[in-house]
Amino acid sequence: MPSRAPALRRAFADARRVVVKVGSSSLTSSAGGAIDMLAVSRLVDLLARRRLDGHQVVLVSSGAIAAGIGPLGLKKRPRDLATQQAAASVGQGALIAAYQHLFGIYGLTTGQVLLTADDVTRRAHYTNAQRTLEKLLELGIVPIVNENDTVATHEIRFGDNDRLAALVADLAGADGLVLLTDVDALYDGPPSQEGTQPIPFVGSPEDLAGVLIGGTGSHVGSGGMATKVEAAGIAGAAGIPTVLTSLPQARGALVGDEVGTLFAPVDAARASRKRWIAFATTPRGRLLLDEGAVEAVTVRRKSLLPAGITAVQGRFTERDPVDVCAPDGRVVARGLVNYSSSDLPRLLGRSTKDLARELGGHYEREVIHRDDLAVL
């Protein structure tokens, strides 16, 4: 076991604050996808004891859509957005009522926090969500977070809760993130394939080379392993370690036992605002760069100027997030752009001095200032 692992495991045991995400597949029975109350009460027992031992716990719980399947008389998880939203509307109430009741047995109060992608992608909303979570934790409440499925449309939807959980771990300043799913670890290939082996430790993205990361294996989950690995990367960039495992192993994960897959965080986490730009925003367009400009923004960490941009794709307004791409289309950075997509094309390839002389001082500004640019 690599030398960093024991200290990272201890970080979970000693965590002041931990975010635990549970997927639909862990909360539902295989038959019909209805909520499995035994699984819910096992999870609550574990988290309540952790809370009563003095650790702050934020629960990110999926399962609203699954919990709506039974009451709506559906045979399986709906595929269309409107029925998913109806199921979530019915199911979220039932799910929260169950949590409220079960945590109540331990004398603990829960608070429902429903977030849309907008609540984390807009900087002002992000800080609002941060403030609310902080207050709830300060008051000793167990916040229970889910995506606000009933109002989220396709374009703005997370869909799965893995990325949301990682962003919540970051905004809550958690010491660890635990992702609970229906497999006990990340395997070197989809566990449905024979002979695949669990991976105990992921120290860096290179450790994932050759690992086959597939989609969901259940009828109720969404995203599969890909979104969990992505979530571990988002938490890791904020300096937060992640353990991925199953509900039966959750206690072990929380007390620092060697269960599941441990994902190490990066050593030097980048600044919060850059993390927000890199992971919490939804890009509205793409800027293609020439090789010189790629080198300037990624290696020399310069601001992006119009001279190095070769093409503009998508429709965006000033201060929207956009992806910054190499000539082959690879995304190398994300940033908040200072020009709209209608204004930008006529500036391409031009020097800022020329533009200022011709169009006025307003056009001397960078396309993306280095403070608004997160290199990926």
Ligand SMILES: Nc1ncnc2c1ncn2[C@@H]1O[C@H](COP(=O)(O)OP(=O)(O)O)[C@@H](O)[C@H]1O
């Ligand atoms: N390399 C892999 N290792 C482990 N699980 C994998 C892998 N590739 C795909 N999966 C699948 O990912 C599933 C978990 O994702 P998902 O169904 O979305 O769960 P959840 O509802 O907990 O979010 C597993 O059941 C498994 O079938």
Ligand SMILES: N[C@@H](CCC(=O)OP(=O)(O)O)C(=O)O
């Ligand atoms: N917000 C949705 C989550 C959707 C979902 O299936 O997520 P997950 O099980 O985490 O892949 C719900 O509560 O049903």
